[in-house]
Amino acid sequence: MRQSFQKDNRIVPLGIMLLTCIFFVYHFVLVRGSLDGLHMAAAPNTFFESSQHGNLDSDATANHAGEAVDEPVHNAIISPGFSAEPFTSSSPSHPPNGLTTDDVVLMFKTGATVLWKRVPIHMATTFSSHRINSDNLLLYSDYPETIGKWEFIDVLSNSSEQVRKSASFQLYLQQEDYESRQNYAELSNMPGDGTGPIGGWKLDKYKFLPMFQHAGRNKPNAKWYIFMEDDSYIFLPNLLRHLDKFNHKDPWYLGSLAWKHSDYFAHGGSGIALSRGAWEKSFGKDSRIVQKFEKFTEEHGCGDHVLGHVLHEYGVEFGETTDDDRFRYGFNSEAHWSAWYEPDNWCKPVYSWHHTHGKDVARYYEIEQTWDFEKSPLRYRDIYEALVAPYLRPRVEWWDNGASQYEIESGMAAGAEPPSSVKSTETWRSAWVSVDACEAACITWADCVQWASYDDRCKMDSRVSLGSGISESDSRRQTSLPWVSGWLPRRLEHWSC
Numbered sequence: 341m342r343q344s345f346q347k348d349n350r351i352v353p354l355g356i357m358l359l360t361c362i363f364f365v366y367h368f369v370l371v372r373g374s375l376d377g378l379h380m381a382a383a384p385n386t387f388f389e390s391s392q393h394g395n396l397d398s399d400a401t402a403n404h405a406g407e408a409v410d411e412p413v414h415n416a417i418i419s420p421g422f423s424a425e426p427f428t429s430s431s432p433s434h435p436p437n438g439l440t441t442d443d444v445v446l447m448f449k450t451g452a453t454v455l456w457k458r459v460p461i462h463m464a465t466t467f468s469s470h471r472i473n474s475d476n477l478l479l480y481s482d483y484p485e486t487i488g489k490w491e492f493i494d495v496l497s498n499s500s501e502q503v504r505k506s507a508s509f510q511l512y513l514q515q516e517d518y519e520s521r522q523n524y525a526e527l528s529n530m531p532g533d534g535t536g537p538i539g540g541w542k543l544d545k546y547k548f549l550p551m552f553q554h555a556g557r558n559k560p561n562a563k564w565y566i567f568m569e570d571d572s573y574i575f576l577p578n579l580l581r582h583l584d585k586f587n588h589k590d591p592w593y594l595g596s597l598a599w600k601h602s603d604y605f606a607h608g609g610s611g612i613a614l615s616r617g618a619w620e621k622s623f624g625k626d627s628r629i630v631q632k633f634e635k636f637t638e639e640h641g642c643g644d645h646v647l648g649h650v651l652h653e654y655g656v657e658f659g660e661t662t663d664d665d666r667f668r669y670g671f672n673s674e675a676h677w678s679a680w681y682e683p684d685n686w687c688k689p690v691y692s693w694h695h696t697h698g699k700d701v702a703r704y705y706e707i708e709q710t711w712d713f714e715k716s717p718l719r720y721r722d723i724y725e726a727l728v729a730p731y732l733r734p735r736v737e738w739w740d741n742g743a744s745q746y747e748i749e750s751g752m753a754a755g756a757e758p759p760s761s762v763k764s765t766e767t768w769r770s771a772w773v774s775v776d777a778c779e780a781a782c783i784t785w786a787d788c789v790q791w792a793s794y795d796d797r798c799k800m801d802s803r804v805s806l807g808s809g810i811s812e813s814d815s816r817r818q819t820s821l822p823w824v825s826g827w828l829p830r831r832l833e834h835w836s837c
């Protein structure tokens with residue numbers, strides 16, 4: 341008895357020590373956790389200040405519109421890009437030997453007709469040597485150019501005689517003429533799209549297969565081939581952390597889901613990530629892949645679709661066609677100002693924007709440079725706080741914020757069924773009567789965060805989008821009463837992560 345009591349007596353202080361240790365570790369983890377939380381809350385303020393000077397000028401808006409025209413949205417379905425599951429891998433402890441830009445190749449595609457307008461901003465941002473080593477950067481165009489230390493590869497130079505005969509290839513053949521005449525293509529009075537001679541788009545589809553073939557052959561040690569367009573931006577540190585979750589030896593083909601001619605593919609403008617494993621399974625297996633699909637390329641409109649089709653033929657499937665949650669967010673087919681911010685994507689990381697103006701690229705780069713990716717991924721809510729929230733107002737004239745979820749128009753208002761949280765059906769049904777009535781209807785619906793009103797119409801939405809001001813030259817200024825948009829950003833305060 342006595343002996344065992346003594347034994348127990350020795351165990352008690354040991355137990356207390358152990359318990360103290362457990363409490364210490366527990367406390368430490370808690371404190372660390374809340375510090376990380378603090379950082380996340382504080383960081384966007386930095387961007388808020390730095391983006392104050394950035395104002396939406398009408399020039400930028402006009403250019404956005406112009407570029408939307410010169411690049412038709414060709415994919416039938418663009419992925420909403422989000423799932424209902426919250427982003428779970430926000431662990432700040434990133435493995436020290438995680439994926440870096442030295443492990444990947446960044447493939448950048450432009451074309452002779454747009455290069456001089458779209459590429460310079462990337463020289464000060466995307467191509468920065470502290471961001472990516474020039475050895476890991478491949479620049480593709482349809483005419484060879486050298487700008488400073490940057491070489492643009494003519495990716496069509498090995499095209500077959502057969503392809504050169506096709507009508508959509510004519511622009512490529514004319515590029516020599518501009519060079520020999522020492523004439524600027526943009527000034528040659530050809531019917532064009534405002535950014536150069538017509539036909540740049542038709543030519544574009546021929547670039548995709550030779551480009552991926554070239555990248556894989558010339559950079560065989562790369563783990564990933566990350567493709568982007570000249571009017572896109574990719575948050576590389578965010579994307580690398582995402583790609584690190586996949587084994588690059590497996591065949592991965594990732595991006596934003598698009599669908600055409602019954603093929604699933606990654607939409608080009610949103611950015612594409614192809615693993616080395618996927619390259620070896622397709623381009624690596626067949627050295628004549630470009631020639632083999634020449635006819636297919638000629639008969640179809642879009643290069644990103646051609647790539648997806650070809651990869652599928654070799655057994656490389658687009659990631660998002662599986663049910664895995666890792667694919668359903670991040671790559672965007674539009675710029676931040678026309679994107680939707682909603683509870684589903686609020687806490688998810690953002691990898692790319694498309695249809696960007698040079699000014700957008702400059703601001704994305706600035707955010708990327710100041711963000712601490714070790715602490716937290718850059719999420720949709722961070723972009724919202726930095727680039728959207730500063731421009732929201734209770735009410736602004738000649739602005740289209742894109743609200744579209746519910747539309748109340750005089751002709752159908754009497755039968756309009758409100759969402760269940762709306763208390764007054766009367767308020768809902770009279771939303772079309774005036775700007776005030778539209779705002780009142782939005783307020784009466786608990787989930788409503790923005791509205792837009794014009795003529796006899798009121799539109800309301802439970803998602804936020806900045807949209808843009810309607811410029812003086814826009815035809816809507818002549819044909820309708822003022823478009824008025826408004827937001828209720830206070831309601832976003834309970835969208836939590």
Ligand SMILES: *[C@@H]1O[C@H](CO)[C@@H](O)[C@H](O)[C@H]1NC(C)=O
Nearest residue numbers: 493494495496497498550554
């Ligand atoms: C064209 O072919 C040459 C010779 O095989 C090769 O060195 C070059 O990389 C090819 N160009 C492209 C864009 O694939």
